[in-house]
Amino acid sequence: MEVEHQEIANFLVAYPPFSDLPQEALYKLASQVEVGYYRAGSGILEYGEQITYLYVIRSGAVELYRRSGELYNRISTGGIFGQRGLLMNRKVRFGAQSLEDTLVYCIPVGIFDEYCDVYEAFADYFEADDNARLKITVSEQADSNDLTTAKVRKLLLRDVVYVERNATVQQAAQVMAKEHVSSLLIYDPEKPVVEDPDEDDGQVVGLISDRDLRTKVVAEGLNYQTPVSEIMSTDLIIVDSNAYVFEAMMLMLRDNVHHLPVVHKRKPIGVVALSDILRYESQSSLLFVRGLMDQQSVEDLSSYAKQLPAIFTRMVNEDANSHMIGSAMSIIGKTFKHKLLELAEAKLGPPPIPYCFIALGSMARDEQLIVTDQDNALILDDSYQPAEHGTYFEKLAKFVCDGLANCGYKYCDGGIMASNPTWRLTYSQWLAQFEDWIENPRPEALLNSSIFFDLEGVWGETKWAEKLTAFISKKAKNTPKFLAAMAHNALRRTPPLGFFNGFVLEQDGEHRRSMNIKRRGTAPLSDLVRVHALGVGSKKQNSFERLEDIDEANILPKGKVLDLQAALEYIAIMRIRHQAWQIEQGEKPDNSLPPETLSDFEQRNLKEAFGVLDKAQSFLKFRYQNKSMMK
Amino acid sequence: MQGEIMSWPNRFQHLAKTSQDPRIQAFYQQGVVDPYQQLSQCEFVALDFETTGLDPNIDDIVSVGVVPFDLRRIRLAQAKHWLVKPTSPLAEESVVLHRITHSQVESAPDLQDILEEVFASLHGKVIVVHYQFVEKSFFNSALKARLGEGIEFPVIDTMEIEKSAINNARSWLDKLKRKPIPSVRLADCRKRYGLPYYQPHHALSDALATAELFQAQAQYYLGPSDMVKRWWS
Numbered sequence: 092m093e094v095e096h097q098e099i100a101n102f103l104v105a106y107p108p109f110s111d112l113p114q115e116a117l118y119k120l121a122s123q124v125e126v127g128y129y130r131a132g133s134g135i136l137e138y139g140e141q142i143t144y145l146y147v148i149r150s151g152a153v154e155l156y157r158r159s160g161e162l163y164n165r166i167s168t169g170g171i172f173g174q175r176g177l178l179m180n181r182k183v184r185f186g187a188q189s190l191e192d193t194l195v196y197c198i199p200v201g202i203f204d205e206y207c208d209v210y211e212a213f214a215d216y217f218e219a220d221d222n223a224r225l226k227i228t229v230s231e232q233a234d235s236n237d238l239t240t241a242k243v244r245k246l247l248l249r250d251v252v253y254v255e256r257n258a259t260v261q262q263a264a265q266v267m268a269k270e271h272v273s274s275l276l277i278y279d280p281e282k283p284v285v286e287d288p289d290e291d292d293g294q295v296v297g298l299i300s301d302r303d304l305r306t307k308v309v310a311e312g313l314n315y316q317t318p319v320s321e322i323m324s325t326d327l328i329i330v331d332s333n334a335y336v337f338e339a340m341m342l343m344l345r346d347n348v349h350h351l352p353v354v355h356k357r358k359p360i361g362v363v364a365l366s367d368i369l370r371y372e373s374q375s376s377l378l379f380v381r382g383l384m385d386q387q388s389v390e391d392l393s394s395y396a397k398q399l400p401a402i403f404t405r406m407v408n409e410d411a412n413s414h415m416i417g418s419a420m421s422i423i424g425k426t427f428k429h430k431l432l433e434l435a436e437a438k439l440g441p442p443p444i445p446y447c448f449i450a451l452g453s454m455a456r457d458e459q460l461i462v463t464d465q466d467n468a469l470i471l472d473d474s475y476q477p478a479e480h481g482t483y484f485e486k487l488a489k490f491v492c493d494g495l496a497n498c499g500y501k502y503c504d505g506g507i508m509a510s511n512p513t514w515r516l517t518y519s520q521w522l523a524q525f526e527d528w529i530e531n532p533r534p535e536a537l538l539n540s541s542i543f544f545d546l547e548g549v550w551g552e553t554k555w556a557e558k559l560t561a562f563i564s565k566k567a568k569n570t571p572k573f574l575a576a577m578a579h580n581a582l583r584r585t586p587p588l589g590f591f592n593g594f595v596l597e598q599d600g601e602h603r604r605s606m607n608i609k610r611r612g613t614a615p616l617s618d619l620v621r622v623h624a625l626g627v628g629s630k631k632q633n634s635f636e637r638l639e640d641i642d643e644a645n646i647l648p649k650g651k652v653l654d655l656q657a658a659l660e661y662i663a664i665m666r667i668r669h670q671a672w673q674i675e676q677g678e679k680p681d682n683s684l685p686p687e688t689l690s691d692f693e694q695r696n697l698k699e700a701f702g703v704l705d706k707a708q709s710f711l712k713f714r715y716q717n718k719s720m721m722k
Numbered sequence: 723m724q725g726e727i728m729s730w731p732n733r734f735q736h737l738a739k740t741s742q743d744p745r746i747q748a749f750y751q752q753g754v755v756d757p758y759q760q761l762s763q764c765e766f767v768a769l770d771f772e773t774t775g776l777d778p779n780i781d782d783i784v785s786v787g788v789v790p791f792d793l794r795r796i797r798l799a800q801a802k803h804w805l806v807k808p809t810s811p812l813a814e815e816s817v818v819l820h821r822i823t824h825s826q827v828e829s830a831p832d833l834q835d836i837l838e839e840v841f842a843s844l845h846g847k848v849i850v851v852h853y854q855f856v857e858k859s860f861f862n863s864a865l866k867a868r869l870g871e872g873i874e875f876p877v878i879d880t881m882e883i884e885k886s887a888i889n890n891a892r893s894w895l896d897k898l899k900r901k902p903i904p905s906v907r908l909a910d911c912r913k914r915y916g917l918p919y920y921q922p923h924h925a926l927s928d929a930l931a932t933a934e935l936f937q938a939q940a941q942y943y944l945g946p947s948d949m950v951k952r953w954w955s
Contacts, residue, residue, distance in 0.1 A: 097921075
């Protein structure tokens, strides 16, 4: 006797592929179902085990894992799992674990097979699904060849080729000919990387290319015995092996260089040439950077800048991750500065003394998004004389800051801008300033100035910025009091989670009942990551790269770095998507996220990400504050 | 009933000797599940009756649902459902509740005629119900009215499990303040375990709902190695 299982049939009929079954088939299926209950956190399927059911989630949520243990998918009510295993040799392909208390309906393999045979739509669903999965796999492979997700080190098809600085140009040319390379790194054997980890220059001191041989040697009739060090380019732009390909390409386009040495932990591992990259399809953001460099006036720049929101939304729609979007937006921002400084120098004449224009905060961290203040400053050469040079740099800074404002980068509310005389200091003054901040940390004073601890040289003597970073990382690491003060700051802003794990919403005039996902999410997370990064002496600026260093230093409990990476990525991408959505709706993008616009699933994930932040803050307190109190 | 049963196997042996009706006698002769068996080793059956009203002395059974399961899986393919013709008339209110109509029960068999089938589906299994009063007293009265003798059997009651779980979770302060005890109605119990809402008052879906609730309770409050007798009554 078959009895009508109304509850089950009523449920299944709402979800494909069951919705396409004839009624009697649906009832028959419902009568064959088995039901299982899994308390939150229990294992349902293990990779590789025999599978004899198709699983449908009746209530609750389930996480699926790849064999590697990496999360593959999260599904909730109505979600189906187990089909991959049923279709492929009846072994579980994705391990399954209940995320919440979960009730599953299990459809025995016999009836699954029968329905796949008899009902075309039913079979199509799983086959189509199979194809979709395949497409994902394929696109995953394609992605790894893609500019946006490939890392620079993927482009390095061969070992690095280099000669020492005393080699002659002829020897260099012979090596290039033999190795079939168009460029050569020059290293200084007197300057080994290991002995000098803080000075950062490492052993790569220069680079020569075909073009150097052509223009500087052959064309000039130079003696072939000339040491290669005399013709090499020394002002190298170096990329880390972790940089994305498109970042490298943007750098090359921006600075008009054709070869980029790649380093891994400051050790040279190869050179990427523009031609290596140009094989790849160009992306809108790359073309944007190139176009930006062609603009001839502030007016041109500011009208050109109007495309920026479209570039941003396009990257979001192309599923770029937050690191890529943050890097692209930062490089674009830096290119604006770069271009404005060129224009300023063309207008005001060449600078009377060397200087370096620095980006601060999110732009320095390569985490800039579309809604952003300009945070910048100037480092001046120690020969700076206010009476003599003051006016020039005042005008220069004003030109750049006004120009940025014209291009959509708002003035900084806190006045952290090169146009503010307080933030135009000589190199020695900056050094003293950072020393004072670190040695006499007053949490209130560091509150605003913590933005200075992420800095990057954009134009001019960018080495100075690197030296300051090196100084900070060395000094901060050994000053527990400072780390405690930074930790204190990092704990000011808590994630928006209340009792019973609900969102705590803010009631401000314009944005009623929403949460500020920057103030309560990405900002406290990057603050927290900065403290740990300084604590382990990392010189990285980007939060994800900092997390890699933190992971290597092994200071956090096992698995926490992964949690933090995932939380940061999730919160950042939610913020990014929110802004992209607003742009597409014709609204002004902001950081206020109303939770009701999120699906249950997004809410759950976001709560989980905030939970990670919350726990990490407790750990931060424990690690840095207790220690310093004991001193 | 006559106080707590000390030993169900002994009780069944005794009842097998004293009962008159051959069907009831056969039921007792099948014996009961070993009270010392572990829950994880048991076969269960969720049992639910729909009735014409709330008073077992006046009202009668109109449908019976049974759903067999173990702690891992509920097997719907072996679930059964019977409509039976009650001795008392169907009241309008109860029709509204369980939506079993007069014409449906008109053609339904009498409980006597399906008794053996019902007993067969209970055989060798631990009976699980939600609120044992209904199943125990209605079964007892219905058989007494038809066969002149009633019936006794042990059950695990998910409502009792829930009450004890709630009681353990309540602090002395809650008790002192006489904070109201949360509802132990089937649907409300299910909610606490994230179980979905099922339309109540259908013997089959109520039995399924009870089976699911018991699986959930087993994961939260019962030990898989607990002996049956610990939860029996």
